[in-house]
Amino acid sequence: MIEIDHVWKVFQTSARQDHLALSDISLAIEDGAFVSILGPSGCGKSTLLYIVGGFVQPSRGSARMKGKAITGPGPDRGPVFQEFALFPWKSVLGNVMYGPRQQGMKYADAEAQSRALIEMVGLKGFEDFYPKELSGGMKQRVALARTLAYHPEVLLMDEPFGALDAHTRTRLQNDLLNIWERDRKTVLFVTHSVEEAVFLSDKVVMMSRSPGRIRQIVDIDLPRPRRRTELLLDPRYQRYVVDIERLFDDGSEAELER
């Protein structure tokens, strides 16, 4: 589905110095896979996501979606941002209807579809509320509904639950999986939480500290559907978490020694 081919990204900082954010990233993401990109802050994982999204251009190398080069954003790759990025001048319904309307759907159809989606993310009754009247968790649900509304083939999620409290976060993780189970879209999920990555994904791509490189890709062989209460007690889940954390610790120690 998505091919990332020897991608490098260099940023020019305000001090007029070059910052190497991504270093020779190559990755293939299969159709229908839930892939997490895991790494410490500043490792460039969001940058990688933005490159796939077409918001940022790689300095070298290319990203391709179904064989075609990615040159800009588009409804085939729908983003869900940590900051929610809802349109504050539109109601919940207005936000969710934006994509379908943009694609030319008739008002009545768009509205019906949007209402169904709003119900699916658990916000029935809040259609006429404005973003400023919603809690963080609710805003993120709207953001998810808004992106799902225009049926992207790939979901690009940039630490979507990072700004939420622990309780809301676990609820949304569950809800996300429930929604994902329905049509099994391809998901690229950026996070810095090992537990989150293992819980949600089929594959965890571990990235090193800046400059970002892929250190290891771990296949998560846990059955679906995944229930948090079951998984927390499952030794295989625990093994994955411990192993991945150890990999990170080893790596960072090695870097410190340098």
Add this chain to the structure above:
Amino acid sequence: MILSETLTKRAAPYLACLGLLLVWQCASLGLNNDSFPTAVEAIRAIPSILGDKESLINFAASLRRMAIGFGLAVVISIPLGLMMGRSRAVASFFNPLLMVIYPVPKAALMPIIMLWLGVGDIAKTLVIFLGVSLPVIYHSFEGAKAVEEKMLWSGAAMGLSAPQRLRRIVLPAALPEILTGCRTGLVLALITMITSEMIARQSGAGNILFNALDMGQYDTVFAMIIIIGAMGIGFDALFERMRARLVRWSEQQLDIPLSFS
């Protein structure tokens, strides 16, 4: 590369001035109207104005009034604004009064004030005082309101009394906002001064301007515009330098101010 970037940034205002003068020059040459002298002609008239004793007396009077009006306004408005910002009682008392005065053109009060206080300096200074007070009060108010509660709690824990906290915590913390208000006030002071002199002609730069207009000395008219414009820009630039120095520690605020009329 870096050098030329900062250089162009600093040269930009001068380039803008030059550009505007150039546009003027071309426009006046193009329109070829007797009452529209070229930029060059206007600039040439400047030295004779500045050399004339009478004009200098007028300018001095203008600047004196502006200084007194501005100074008094600042001295009174800042404490008032700060107190309003920290005490709901004080705020509710003054707020309605200020809200009504705000839309009234202060310089338009000139004739009425002249009726009461005659045509002298006091009338004009009073108008300037009123014009400057409002933005300074408003910004001091907003600045004081925005001071973090926790800072004041720390001060109280250290044993500072309420008036001490106002002077030693609220004032410095609100200083960036206060100075923004003063900058607006400065611009307003100049404008109110000129306008009041145009309405109640007795002395001052506005008076020189309109005298020249009446007597058909168009070069002088435009020369005065350049001088007054230069004053406005000059004062603003100087104030901005001082302000930047004083609040070096604060975060960057909106870089171009919202200048009022």
Add this chain to the structure above:
Amino acid sequence: MKVRAVATDLLLGLVPIALLVGLWQALVSFGYAPVALLPPPGQVFSRLLQQLLTDTFRQEIASTLLRLFAGFSIAVVLGVSVGVAAAVSPAISAVVRPIVGVLAPLPKVALYPALLLLVGFGHESKIMLVTADALFPILLSSYYGASTVEQKLIWSAMAAGTPPHQILFKVVLPAAAPSILTGCRIGLVISCIVVFLAEMITSTDGLGHVLVTAARTFQAVDMFVPLITISLLGLILNGLLEALRSYLLRGFLESDTRF
């Protein structure tokens, strides 16, 4: 429930005015001010009503309003378009910012004689002065509003399929709307002030002219009438703009700026 909120706001807004009028009356009644200098409010308001019934006064108001609206509208169109353009295009910004930086602190009223020479003593000079003065706050707030639009909002819209040329109208302008409307409010107040002042300096008609004429004949009551009129006009127009702003920005994040 919304109606009640509006009603209470309106009443609260009237209280300061009532207080001021009360203070005014008190000053006169208690002899702090001689009647020749400060006529009692009753006298002023009845004269105002009397004037409103005359054609000539209504024409003066019409003149003033015409200049006010013309100047303000031009300032809005110019200010918003240039401000937003400068926020969106670095090239335009590089040209506009220094020019605005130079012209903003310049007392535009000093240009008034030049305008009189160029376009005469009629409506045009006043309209141009109003535009010149109202332009900058509108331009600056439009620039500020448009340049602080969250990048992620634009990205979200692009991902939803919005083509680049529509981003300006579908994302940037709505997101910048609160700032732009604040600038317009300031611009409106300035327009009221400037048109009045310009008419006071030189004019053959308009409310400012009415005041100056009355001043020449030392008619205190007749001096207060145009002043009250322009203040009332200003309040009404401001109120209308606030209503428009509330309507356009319903549900949007608003900061409470009283005063």
